[in-house]
Amino acid sequence: xxxxxxxxxxxxxxxxxxxxxxxxxxxxxxxxxxxxxxxxxxxxxxxxxxxxxxxxxxxxxxxxxxxxxxxxxxxxxxxxxxxxxxxxxxxxxxxxxxxxxxxxxxxxxxxxxxxxxxxxxxxxxxxxxxxxxxxxxxxxxxxxxxxxxxxxxxxxxxxxxxxxxxxxxxxxxxxxxxxxxxxxxxxxxxxxxxxxxxxxxxxxxxxxxxxxxxxxxxxxxxxxxxxxxxxxxxxxxxxxxxxxxxxxxxxxxxxxxxxxxxxxxxxxxxxxxxxxxxxxxxxxxxxxxxxxxxxxxxxxxxxxxxxxxxxxxxxxxxxxxxxxxxxxxxxxxxxxxxxxxxxxxxxxxxxxxxxxxxxxxxxxxxxxxxxxxxxxxxxxxxxxxxxxxxx
Numbered sequence: 001x002x003x004x005x006x007x008x009x010x011x012x013x014x015x016x017x018x019x020x021x022x023x024x025x026x027x028x029x030x031x032x033x034x035x036x037x038x039x040x041x042x043x044x045x046x047x048x049x050x051x052x053x054x055x056x057x058x059x060x061x062x063x064x065x066x067x068x069x070x071x072x073x074x075x076x077x078x079x080x081x082x083x084x085x086x087x088x089x090x091x092x093x094x095x096x097x098x099x100x101x102x103x104x105x106x107x108x109x110x111x112x113x114x115x116x117x118x119x120x121x122x123x124x125x126x127x128x129x130x131x132x133x134x135x136x137x138x139x140x141x142x143x144x145x146x147x148x149x150x151x152x153x154x155x156x157x158x159x160x161x162x163x164x165x166x167x168x169x170x171x172x173x174x175x176x177x178x179x180x181x182x183x184x185x186x187x188x189x190x191x192x193x194x195x196x197x198x199x200x201x202x203x204x205x206x207x208x209x210x211x212x213x214x215x216x217x218x219x220x221x222x223x224x225x226x227x228x229x230x231x232x233x234x235x236x237x238x239x240x241x242x243x244x245x246x247x248x249x250x251x252x253x254x255x256x257x258x259x260x261x262x263x264x265x266x267x268x269x270x271x272x273x274x275x276x277x278x279x280x281x282x283x284x285x286x287x288x289x290x291x292x293x294x295x296x297x298x299x300x301x302x303x304x305x306x307x308x309x310x311x312x313x314x315x316x317x318x319x320x321x322x323x324x325x326x327x328x329x330x331x332x333x334x335x336x337x338x339x340x341x342x343x344x345x346x347x348x349x350x351x352x353x354x355x356x357x358x359x360x361x362x363x364x365x366x367x368x369x370x371x372x373x374x375x376x377x378x379x380x381x382x383x384x385x386x387x388x389x390x391x
Contacts (some may be wrong), residue, residue, distance in 0.1 A: 003218035005186070006148025006204035007032045007116050015310040016146055017042075021281035023050040023102070023110035023236070025083065025094050025134060027127075028060020029118035029223040038116045038148070039076050048078065050109045052102055054117065055084045056131040056226045056328040059282045063227055063295070064253070067231060069072070081106040083130050100130065100170060102137045102361040109231075112144035113137075115184065118225040120375045121152040122239045123163070123178045124353050127225075129185050132173050137190055139199040151186035151218055153225075153235050156181040156211025157391070162380055163355035171352055176364045177377045178319050178355065179239045182212065182384060189387040203389065212315055233310045238352050240322030241308065243359070246350030248338050249329060250303045254293030261289050262325060263305025265298065268338035275328045283315030284308060326359055327366045 010017060011181035012268045022042060024030075030038035042048045051058050053068045058080055062068065065211050068082040073312070080155035085099040103112065113134055119127045131147070138145040148188050160178025168174070174195065176182070182190070192201050209218060216222075224230050229238060234257075241259045244251045260263070263269070269288035289307040308317055330337045339360055340349045350360050358369050 003151065003206060003208040003213075003220055004033060005206055009204055009207060010041070010045065010148070014045075014123045016202045017046050017112075017114070017120050019143070020111040021047050021049045023052055023106055023113045024048060024083075025052045025054060025113060025117060025182060026058055026118045027054060027056055027225065029225045030058075030116045031221050031223055035221050036111075039073070039078075040222045043076055043078075044112065048076075050106050051076070052083050052106060052113065052134075053080050053374065055126045055195060060224065066369065079106075079109075083133070083343045084126075089296065092138035096294060100133045103135060104189065107137065107143060108142045111141060112146055114146045114148060115357075116150070117184070118150050119152065119224070119234050120225055120229060121154045121179060121181065121186045122242070123160070123176055123180055123355075125238075125337070126170060128176075129170050129183065131184055131188055132191050132195075132197075132364045135188060135197045135199040135201065139197050144200045144202065145188070146204065147185045147188050148204050149183050149206050149212065151206055151220070152183050152210045152211070153215035153232065154179070154182060154239075155214050155314070156381060157385065158377045159317055159373075160201050161355045165204040167347065167351050167355055169347070169352040173357060175273075177373075177380050179382070180380075182387075183389070186384070186387055186389055189389070192382070192384070193387060206391050228253045230256075230258070232313070234350065235260040236313050237321065238314055238317050240318035240320070243350065243363055244321035244325060244351055246340050246348065246353050247326065247329075248297075248336075248340070249305070250291075250293055250297045251298075251302075252291060252293065252300060253297070254295040256293045257307065259304060261291055261307045263289060263303035264329075264335055264336070265289060265301055267301055267303070267329065268332075269304040269306060269307045271332060272328060275332060276306060276324070279324055281321060282317065282322065282326065283310065283312035285311055290338045308316060319373070323359060323366045323369055324356075327362070328360065373389065
C-alpha cells in the first residue's frame with residue numbers, strides 16, 4: 001500500500017491553499033515522499049510568508065524543553081516565530097498559554113496557518129497542544145487553520161485514562177487517552193467539536209493509511225519527529241517510558257537508546273529484570289543494561305537498569321509498561337526512588353503527565369489502576385469515531 005501524507009496531496013487540494021498568505025508550523029519531520037522539506041515544497045507552489053516553530057524547532061534540531069526564539073531561516077529566508085517561548089511553565093493559565101500561541105506579528109502576515117509535522121500518538125507529546133493553541137489563535141484572529149495530516153506512527157490502539165481537569169497542562173491540554181490512536185487532523189476535528197474552537201479548519205487527509213498500520217508499513221521517509229525518538233521502537237514505548245520523566249529515573253535521554261532503556265545509579269539491573277520478566281508483559285522482553293547519559297538526567301553518571309526490547313509492536317501496551325515500571329522500582333528501592341518535587345502551584349509532573357494522582361500516591365495496585373484506565377479508554381472510542389477520518 002502506498003501512503004501519501006497531506007503534503008503529498010497539496011495539488012489535489014490546491015483550492016484550500018491558493019491565493020492565501022500561508023504560515024507553516026513544521027519540524028524536521030515535515031518532508032514529502034520525495035524527501036524534500038515541506039517548507040521548500042510549499043514555498044515553490046504557494047505564498048509561504050512565515051514559519052512557526054514548535055518544540056524542537058522548524059528543522060527539528062533542538063532538544064526537548066529548549067526555548068525557541070524568533071529568527072530568520074537561512075535557507076528559505078522566511079521569518080521564524082516561536083510557539084515554544086517558555087520551556088519551564090507548563091500550566092495552561094493565562095498568561096502562560098500565550099507563550100505557546102502564534103504571536104500577533106505572525107498572524108498579521110498570514111491568512112491561514114498550515115500545520116505539517118509528525119506526531120507520535122501520545123497525549124503528553126507537545127505537538128497536539130501546539131495544534132490546539134494554533135486553532136485557538138486562528139479562531140480569535142479570523143484566520144484559517146489547515147492540517148496536512150500524517151499517520152499515527154503507532155497505529156490506532158487506544159490506552160490509558162482521559163485526564164483530570166486539575167492536571168491539564170501543555171503536556172496534556174485535552175481529555176484524550178494517553179495513547180489516543182488519532183492523527184493530528186482528527187485531533188483538530190475533536191478540538192473543534194468538543195472544545196468549541198470556532199476555527200475554520202481544513203484537514204487534508206492521509207491517503208492509503210488505516211489504524212492497523214504502524215509507520216514502518218507506510219513506505220514514508222522516516223525522519224525523527226524529535227531528537228530523542230530515533231526509531232519506531234522508541235515511539236512504541238514512549239507512552240510508557242516517558243512517565244519516568246516525572247521521577248528520579250533516567251529514560252535514557254542523552255544516550256543512543258532514548259526511551260528504550262531506563263535506569264538510575266541506585267537500581268540493581270538483574271533484580272529489576274527479574275521483576276519485569278515475572279510480569280510477562282505482552283510483546284516485550286528485558287535485558288540488564290548500563291549506560292551513561294551525556295546530557296539530561298544523571299549526565300555523566302553510570303545508570304543501571306534495563307533495555308526494553310519490542311518483540312511484537314502490536315501486542316505492546318506501553319501505558320501499562322509505564323505504570324508497572326514505576327511500581328516495580330518504587331517497591332524494590334523505596335528508600336531511593338522519588339518523584340520530582342511539585343512545580344510552583346503544587347502540581348506534580350507525574351500527575352500532569354499521567355493525568356491523575358493515582359500513580360504517584362500508590363494506593364492502588366497497577367492492575368486496579370489500569371483496569372480503571374481501560375474503562376476510560378473504551379468510553380472514549382465512540383468520541384474518537386465521531387471525529388475520525390480513517391478506518
